[in-house]
Amino acid sequence: MILLTFCLCAPKREEIEKVMEDGVEVVINHLEPYKVEGNPTSFVLEEIFTIDTEKADVANTGLTDINYFDVDSEGSIYFLNEQSKENFILKFDRDGNYVTAFGRKGQGPGELQFPIFPLITGQDEIVVMDQGRKFVIYPKDGSLNKEVLQDISTMIVYPLENGKYLMGKIIIDSESDYDRQYHFSLFSSEFKELATLGRLRFPNIRRGKKLSGITPGFLWSISKINFYVGNEERGYEIKQFDFEGNLIRKIRKDYKKVPIPEEYKKEKLENMSEMRRELTDFPGTFPPFQCSFVDDRGRLFVMTYEAGKNPGEYMCDIFNPEGVFIARTSLGGSIDGGIIIFPPKSKKNRFYCIREKESGFKELAVFNINWDI
Numbered sequence: 001m002i003l004l005t006f007c008l009c010a011p012k013r014e015e016i017e018k019v020m021e022d023g024v025e026v027v028i029n030h031l032e033p034y035k036v037e038g039n040p041t042s043f044v045l046e047e048i049f050t051i052d053t054e055k056a057d058v059a060n061t062g063l064t065d066i067n068y069f070d071v072d073s074e075g076s077i078y079f080l081n082e083q084s085k086e087n088f089i090l091k092f093d094r095d096g097n098y099v100t101a102f103g104r105k106g107q108g109p110g111e112l113q114f115p116i117f118p119l120i121t122g123q124d125e126i127v128v129m130d131q132g133r134k135f136v137i138y139p140k141d142g143s144l145n146k147e148v149l150q151d152i153s154t155m156i157v158y159p160l161e162n163g164k165y166l167m168g169k170i171i172i173d174s175e176s177d178y179d180r181q182y183h184f185s186l187f188s189s190e191f192k193e194l195a196t197l198g199r200l201r202f203p204n205i206r207r208g209k210k211l212s213g214i215t216p217g218f219l220w221s222i223s224k225i226n227f228y229v230g231n232e233e234r235g236y237e238i239k240q241f242d243f244e245g246n247l248i249r250k251i252r253k254d255y256k257k258v259p260i261p262e263e264y265k266k267e268k269l270e271n272m273s274e275m276r277r278e279l280t281d282f283p284g285t286f287p288p289f290q291c292s293f294v295d296d297r298g299r300l301f302v303m304t305y306e307a308g309k310n311p312g313e314y315m316c317d318i319f320n321p322e323g324v325f326i327a328r329t330s331l332g333g334s335i336d337g338g339i340i341i342f343p344p345k346s347k348k349n350r351f352y353c354i355r356e357k358e359s360g361f362k363e364l365a366v367f368n369i370n371w372d373i
Contacts, residue, residue: 016324029253029325039326040371045351047367049096054361061098063090066354066362070120071347078126080118088115102142103128110136110144117156122224129157150191158222160243163189166227179204184220184229186245195245198229210281213268217287223294236288240323251323257285258305295346
């Protein structure tokens, strides 16, 4: 009788709704998070320091603006200084102290001219794209490791441990209904395209297509073992691939549609030429998501358009590595025109996000994350 009473009163583990489609698992998530044993349901952020471009000692390092950044496994922070006249990559340690600069401006080995998107790989290598067809790989000390020239026009390159590459391939086709496309694809070590994992398309106005007045809902993120891609064309659905290009599962979620305010439309249209205004339409609601990032525990954070608790913040959905919606919180990021331009990041129980101060200067805020199970 005592054993029976215990069994009846013990909390039941919530059953996760899943279906199979064409042999692929689909995790069905709803508006409220699942309660999964052993998974944290919330966390508290404790700010520990900022790297403030308004401060003279930071500006003297050459860091006068913050857009692109990434963090290695030791907590060192790497910034792209786009306006540099000497070195494009600036390194700070885990306590926010300036360490060194590298990625010299020029055309020689390891030198850069128009770099974008510095990324930190799982091996703590810094990968920088330059002019769409060249990428340079640096170790943590900034010395030259590898430089590659390839024939594919790309905006993102991420070397994998298996020798393959994840790349954002640029396709221009003036005869297509979508004259500009970005294909996020898996490539071999010889840069042969193996599989297209996702794509972002822009309408061709020359073929009578209307432009969207908002940034398309598209996200991609890389964990230690997986690649995630989502496209608003399929609603709130995120595909999870392994590094061989195999589709592991689809992650779906119900979401609240956020109407686009008339004030937002008016402000956007005021900044356009008359011709562009005539070619622009606004959908009724924002896309289901803005951007995403993955922490080193494999949790996927998806920034939505739902207003957060504080100005400049949005609600963020958090999924465990199995695609289950486990938590929701309010987070900020680098805001431009009402959307997050550069997503936050999380490494080793720390959270990093760009903030714009009232003075107009930007700072990188660094927090400790205290998870509550």
